[in-house]
Amino acid sequence: MRQDPATTPRPLVVAHRGASDDEPEHTLGAYQRALDEGADGVECDVRLTADHHLVCVHDRRVERTSNGAGVVSALELARLEELDWASWKTRPDAAEAPDADPERGRLLTFRRLLDVLVSSGDEVLTLVETKHPTRHGDDVEKTLVQTLRFFDLDRGDRPGAPRVRVMSFSTRALQRVHRLSPRVPLVQLVKASKGPHLPLDGTLPPGVRTVGLDIAILRRAPHVVERFRRHGNAVFVWTVDEQADAALCARLGVDVVITNRPRSVMRTLVPT
Ligand code: G3P
Numbered sequence: 001m002r003q004d005p006a007t008t009p010r011p012l013v014v015a016h017r018g019a020s021d022d023e024p025e026h027t028l029g030a031y032q033r034a035l036d037e038g039a040d041g042v043e044c045d046v047r048l049t050a051d052h053h054l055v056c057v058h059d060r061r062v063e064r065t066s067n068g069a070g071v072v073s074a075l076e077l078a079r080l081e082e083l084d085w086a087s088w089k090t091r092p093d094a095a096e097a098p099d100a101d102p103e104r105g106r107l108l109t110f111r112r113l114l115d116v117l118v119s120s121g122d123e124v125l126t127l128v129e130t131k132h133p134t135r136h137g138d139d140v141e142k143t144l145v146q147t148l149r150f151f152d153l154d155r156g157d158r159p160g161a162p163r164v165r166v167m168s169f170s171t172r173a174l175q176r177v178h179r180l181s182p183r184v185p186l187v188q189l190v191k192a193s194k195g196p197h198l199p200l201d202g203t204l205p206p207g208v209r210t211v212g213l214d215i216a217i218l219r220r221a222p223h224v225v226e227r228f229r230r231h232g233n234a235v236f237v238w239t240v241d242e243q244a245d246a247a248l249c250a251r252l253g254v255d256v257v258i259t260n261r262p263r264s265v266m267r268t269l270v271p272t
């Protein structure tokens with residue numbers, strides 16, 4: 001069983017898009033590697049395809065992380081599944097050939113990711129971020145909640161099942177999720193660039209009990225962590241790849257760090 005954030009003396013470590021520093025982001029291999037390395041959880045971004053499937057892809061367009069072209073929301077799942085989502089990341093020193101595992105370069109659907117996590121029987125902290133949800137009416141939130149419901153993951157945490165949290169920069173999107181499924185815990189993301197888009201006074205929108213802060217905010221204003229905690233809110237921080245940042249988060253009592261480098265961050269937080 002993975003650690004409970006309420007009792008663990010260190011921040012939980014969540015792999016951002018999987019162990020994405022080493023493996024192609026959002027692929028099954030990246031998630032499996034993260035869990036093998038001892039991560040407490042995983043993060044994924046979800047987008048809707050043209051035919052209304054949720055897929056784990058960060059960018060609006062597919063060019064950076066696949067050999068295809070176009071906008072995710074304009075392409076059908078079948079077309080996205082034809083693409084190679086791994087070769088862009090292949091490094092000359094990679095121990096394995098990119099095609100050693102036929103699933104390595106496959107697009108990961110959100111349903112498949114949940115299927116794998118549920119089958120593990122582990123209580124993996126599973127952070128799901130909706131990307132640009134307001135472009136699609138409430139289709140993203142509806143599809144997300146339907147998918148969680150299919151796996152019986154929409155009614156709060158239960159033993160032996162992934163512990164799902166839905167995250168978004170969009171308060172509107174979080175409120176839609178809350179209306180559709182009030183027992184799914186929510187995380188309000190706040191970025192540092194162009195100034196935080198929400199007040200950092202420690203309060204959060206109705207129904208939201210966790211803030212997800214950009215590490216750049218903590219470097220400048222570490223005291224904000226205490227503000228959120230004083231209001232009874234949990235604090236998650238992204239993207240914590242450097243040892244100094246991980247140590248800062250641990251000192252401040254952050255609940256969860258989200259990192260592309262779970263193994264290295266675990267080493268900082270759990271010295272052997
Ligand atoms: O975990 C939050 C973080 O992932 C938000 O930024 O751009 O990496 O999705 P981004």
Ligand code: CA
Pocket residue numbers: 043044045129
């Ligand atoms: Ca994300």
